[in-house]
Amino acid sequence: xxxxxxxxxxxxxxxxxxxxxxxxxxxxxxxxxxxxxxxxxxxxxxxxxxxxxxxxxxxxxxxxxxxxxxxxxxxxxxxxxxxxxxxxxxxxxxxxxxxxxxxxxxxxxxxxxxxxxxxxxxxxxxxxxxxxxxxxxxxxxxxxxxxxxxxxxxxxxxxxxxxxxxxxxxxxxxxxxxxxxxxxxxxxxxxxxxxxxxxxxxxxxxxxxxxxxxxxxxxxxxxxxxxxxxxxxxxxxxxxxxxxxxxxxxxxxxxxxxxxxxxxxxxxxxxxxxxxxxxxxxxxxxxxxxxxxxxxxxxxxxxxxxxxxxxxxxxxxxxxxxxxxxxxxxxxxxxxxxxxxxxxxxxxxxxxxxxxxxxxxxxxxxxxxxxxxxxxxxxxxxxxxxxxxxxxxxxxxxxxxxxxxxxxxxxxxxxxxxxxxxxxxxxxxxxxxxxxxxxxxxxxxxxxxxx
Amino acid sequence: xxxxxxxxxxxxxxxxxxxxxxxxxxxxxxxxxxxxxxxxxxxxxxxxxxxxxxxxxxxxxxxxxxxxxxxxxxxxxxxxxxxxxxxxxxxxxxxxxxxxxxxxxxxxxxxxxxxxxxxxxxxxxxxxxxxxxxxxxxxxxxxxxxxxxxxxxxxxxxxxxxxxxx
Numbered sequence: 001x002x003x004x005x006x007x008x009x010x011x012x013x014x015x016x017x018x019x020x021x022x023x024x025x026x027x028x029x030x031x032x033x034x035x036x037x038x039x040x041x042x043x044x045x046x047x048x049x050x051x052x053x054x055x056x057x058x059x060x061x062x063x064x065x066x067x068x069x070x071x072x073x074x075x076x077x078x079x080x081x082x083x084x085x086x087x088x089x090x091x092x093x094x095x096x097x098x099x100x101x102x103x104x105x106x107x108x109x110x111x112x113x114x115x116x117x118x119x120x121x122x123x124x125x126x127x128x129x130x131x132x133x134x135x136x137x138x139x140x141x142x143x144x145x146x147x148x149x150x151x152x153x154x155x156x157x158x159x160x161x162x163x164x165x166x167x168x169x170x171x172x173x174x175x176x177x178x179x180x181x182x183x184x185x186x187x188x189x190x191x192x193x194x195x196x197x198x199x200x201x202x203x204x205x206x207x208x209x210x211x212x213x214x215x216x217x218x219x220x221x222x223x224x225x226x227x228x229x230x231x232x233x234x235x236x237x238x239x240x241x242x243x244x245x246x247x248x249x250x251x252x253x254x255x256x257x258x259x260x261x262x263x264x265x266x267x268x269x270x271x272x273x274x275x276x277x278x279x280x281x282x283x284x285x286x287x288x289x290x291x292x293x294x295x296x297x298x299x300x301x302x303x304x305x306x307x308x309x310x311x312x313x314x315x316x317x318x319x320x321x322x323x324x325x326x327x328x329x330x331x332x333x334x335x336x337x338x339x340x341x342x343x344x345x346x347x348x349x350x351x352x353x354x355x356x357x358x359x360x361x362x363x364x365x366x367x368x369x370x371x372x373x374x375x376x377x378x379x380x381x382x383x384x385x386x387x388x389x390x391x392x393x394x395x396x397x398x399x400x401x402x403x404x405x406x407x408x409x410x411x412x413x414x415x416x417x418x419x420x421x422x423x424x425x426x427x428x429x430x431x432x433x434x435x436x437x438x439x440x441x442x443x444x445x446x447x448x449x450x451x
Numbered sequence: 452x453x454x455x456x457x458x459x460x461x462x463x464x465x466x467x468x469x470x471x472x473x474x475x476x477x478x479x480x481x482x483x484x485x486x487x488x489x490x491x492x493x494x495x496x497x498x499x500x501x502x503x504x505x506x507x508x509x510x511x512x513x514x515x516x517x518x519x520x521x522x523x524x525x526x527x528x529x530x531x532x533x534x535x536x537x538x539x540x541x542x543x544x545x546x547x548x549x550x551x552x553x554x555x556x557x558x559x560x561x562x563x564x565x566x567x568x569x570x571x572x573x574x575x576x577x578x579x580x581x582x583x584x585x586x587x588x589x590x591x592x593x594x595x596x597x598x599x600x601x602x603x604x605x606x607x608x609x610x611x612x613x614x615x616x617x
Contacts (some may be wrong), residue, residue: 297573313519313523313584398509401502405495405498409499419588
């Protein structure tokens, strides 16, 4: 049985016209001898009447100061995909093709029990295979599954898969059904060398490896989610990214063995970040420097802050945090007092930002009478973005760092920090310079010519 | 295949996504860490002079990190002498620590797992190991330590981090 999983994103099911075009692609696959299995996202993107954020707003409108319960939130947002699946199923029926809508749980998708960010632990595709065997086209809700807490538990808890959930559903179903291909349909022609908002004529890559696409997706490209690429890679499922609204051939994602050679794949940008660099040069001893470092990271862990682009040197340590988490960091670190203990009459006082807040000055005045107060200043850069060069067998070449830093320095773009991996090299720059940095690197590495 | 007669229990289930949290600790040996401080003049231009010198020597660098007065990076042990010669004219205050190892703590989507990086770093610092430098990728945290300390750190981390998840 030649099964093809076809996943349609929000814009591909947003309007009756878009749904008709998507449905015609499904019918065309059927006509070619495939047994299509459809996965759908919620209808429309941000702001649309049934989009995920619109549903969340229903709760926020009641009282924005009360956080919704994650369990109830999952039940609510899953409605977006349920509605979409039913509407798409009906669209196929009106075109004369029998179809059946499935919730994630009905499709056999089991997850761990983390509401809002669940991971798929197993899929039992029997219901889908029965549906296919009965001549139907299954239409599965993306982004959701069910958590069953042990045998004998009735029902199970609906969970959602978090970011990229519908892509993940598509790839996982492809693996479970041993599909001949998984096609991710979106509103762009495939995987591009850069975000078209930054580089208008960024070319579409015809072939990328699973590793490349996982890396560019992790680093900001929105075209396919890395979780989906990882599952496809693990199970060797041929994965395609295509445009619902054009006949472009799209991008095929292949194993590394099918793409020998070396190249720069693309430039990405991601993240609204805040960068903090702590000056630890005022520590009285190595032991006290280590104590300060420990306290910083312990505090970040205790308050569940996500850290990016870490650095550590004998006199400093630093990291970037998501902008929405920065208020937590400021709240817990600015004015934090750490006594040395023992016989020492010395305390350390953290100060976030160049100018001390009133709280820090008050603390300093109060503590001054008790002993020596040493400040631990943290230089603060708000509004940062991570810009990354992604490559295949390329990053180990001499001069890659130099070429990146040189291109940015020539354009007077300040690099705050860097990080690198086997597949990428990232620089942290101010948000206002990020698109210029993307364009510069795109040009410097000749990406307009890439195919 | 006739699926009509299959019950869910008869059908083999498939495991999918990588398990959340720390999956393994790995060590890579054979590196030297170059640490350059107190660069003179405009810092970005001064860093660039260092990278240019290393590039012209045909040496590949990894793990580049910017520090307030300089930069640091890794080269393979066999490039340590070459890099020392290359940077001599452009960096007066430098040190090269041979026999370094990279300790990699693997965890899927580590940057999105709230507080996880902070937790790992705190655990490492508490073992008393000196971290020469630290970095992160989407699926791992990387720490540069002395090759001599690496096996002990691997053992401690495996005990503390992996055992704690079971």
